[in-house]
Amino acid sequence: MAELVRVEVDDAVATIRLDRPPMNAINSEAQEQLRAAATAVGAESGIRAVVLYGGDKVFAAGADVREFAGQSHADMVWDAARVMSSIDALARIPKPVIAAVTGYALGGGCELAMTADFRVSAEDARWGQPEILLGLIPGMGGTQRLPRLVGPAKAKDLIYTGRFVEAQEALEIGLVDLVVPAAEVYSTALAMARKFANGPAVALAAAKAAIDGGLDGDLASGLRLESHLFASLFATEDRQVGIASFLDKGPGKAVFR
Numbered sequence: 390m391a392e393l394v395r396v397e398v399d400d401a402v403a404t405i406r407l408d409r410p411p412m413n414a415i416n417s418e419a420q421e422q423l424r425a426a427a428t429a430v431g432a433e434s435g436i437r438a439v440v441l442y443g444g445d446k447v448f449a450a451g452a453d454v455r456e457f458a459g460q461s462h463a464d465m466v467w468d469a470a471r472v473m474s475s476i477d478a479l480a481r482i483p484k485p486v487i488a489a490v491t492g493y494a495l496g497g498g499c500e501l502a503m504t505a506d507f508r509v510s511a512e513d514a515r516w517g518q519p520e521i522l523l524g525l526i527p528g529m530g531g532t533q534r535l536p537r538l539v540g541p542a543k544a545k546d547l548i549y550t551g552r553f554v555e556a557q558e559a560l561e562i563g564l565v566d567l568v569v570p571a572a573e574v575y576s577t578a579l580a581m582a583r584k585f586a587n588g589p590a591v592a593l594a595a596a597k598a599a600i601d602g603g604l605d606g607d608l609a610s611g612l613r614l615e616s617h618l619f620a621s622l623f624a625t626e627d628r629q630v631g632i633a634s635f636l637d638k639g640p641g642k643a644v645f646r
Contacts, residue, residue, distance in 0.1 A: 394422035396429060401437040401586040402579060403430040405479075406444065407501075413443045415497045415529075416453035417468075420475035423501075427478040437586035440578045441479065441488040441505055445571070448490040448514070449498025454523070469528055476529040480504035480601070483594040485585035489578035490514050491571050495553070500529035503538065506597065508564070509578045510556045511571035516564055519551035537604060539563050589627035589645040595619075 393409045393416075405426045407413045415423075430436045443449050452472075460468065479486070479501065488494075488505035495517050502508050502516075510516070518531045526532060527548065536544035539562045547554065559565040569577050585593060595618040603611025622628050627645045634643035 391418065392422075393419040394426050396426050398436060400583065401435060402440065402582045403433075403436045403438075404440045404442055404579075405430065406442045407449055408444065410444075411447075412450035412493070413447055413498065414451060414453040415449055415501065416456045417472075419453075420472055424475040424478045427482050431482045431484065434590075436484065437588075437590055438484055438582035439482055439486045440575070440582050441486060441501065442575055442578070443489075443491065443498070445491055445575070447492030448488070448494045449501055450493045451496030451498050451519070452529070472529060476500060476504060480530070480534075483597060484590070485582065485588075485593060485597070487578040487581050489575045490516075490565070491574050496520055496527070496531075497529045500527060500531045500534065503530065503534040503564075507566045507581065509567045509569060509574055509581070510559060510565040511574045512556050512568055513571055514556045514559075515553045516556070516559045517551065517553040518548050519553070521549060521551040535564075587645070589625070589631060589643075591625045591627055592622055592631075595622055 393407065395406045395408055397404045397406065405423070407415070407419060407423070409416070409419055430439050457465070476497070486505040488502040488508045490502055490508060491511045491514060493515050494502045495515065496519055499516055499518055518527050518535065520527050520531070527535075532544075532548065535547065539547075543562050554564065556565065556568045560568050567577065599611070599615045599618050602614050630645055631643045
């Protein structure tokens with residue numbers, strides 16, 4: 390099996406890099422390697438934050454259309470769940486995740502980027518969900534994650550038309566969080582990740598679980614989840630360190646272990 394996804398670790402930050410030139414089309418091998426990478430970085434306690442990256446030219450131009458062109462309805466009834474779960478594994482990494490996007494984030498590439506907590510986009514990057522132009526809809530989470538980011542009306546606009554979105558519009562509608570020159574995309578994402586890597590790991594994981602889990606249900610269920618996770622943090626050393634540092638030195642000066 391070719392190595393289509395690499396994991397590189399530097400100073401508590403892991404980079405999950407998709408490496409299938411020229412366009413990083415996400416085929417079944419890449420999907421399973423992304424799943425394995427997500428599982429590995431999620432389980433490694435020494436890794437405190439993660440960057441998703443496709444290289445300096447393109448993030449990912451979508452799923453590999455040639456691969457699924459010959460699949461029947463019966464084939465896809467089984468395979469669609471596998472595809473969805475492989476990408477969803479990245480959303481379930483219990484650590485801060487930043488997508489560093491250059492070139493194109495289209496179709497499955499856009500869906501991959503939306504699994505991250507934050508998205509840093511190159512000024513000349515293009516975003517979109519063009520599956521409708523193939524007579525399809527997004528199948529890696531796009532119909533669910535996109536409306537949660539930009540609202541249902543704007544998500545329907547992008548999904549119904551399949552149009553490409555330039556970085557500035559993506560920023561204005563909330564699809565991306567930061568737009569920088571292409572040469573600065575990875576370094577900017579890495580700097581963000583390093584900032585989180587110095588934070589309280591268990592509390593950050595709890596915050597992610599509370600926010601993501603709360604969005605899946607009603608307000609009352611979300612409040613119960615928050616209350617449970619809040620109480621659980623009183624069992625951690627970081628809580629003791631954080632409160633002691635606050636009382637002694639004021640806010641923002643704790644060194645978490």
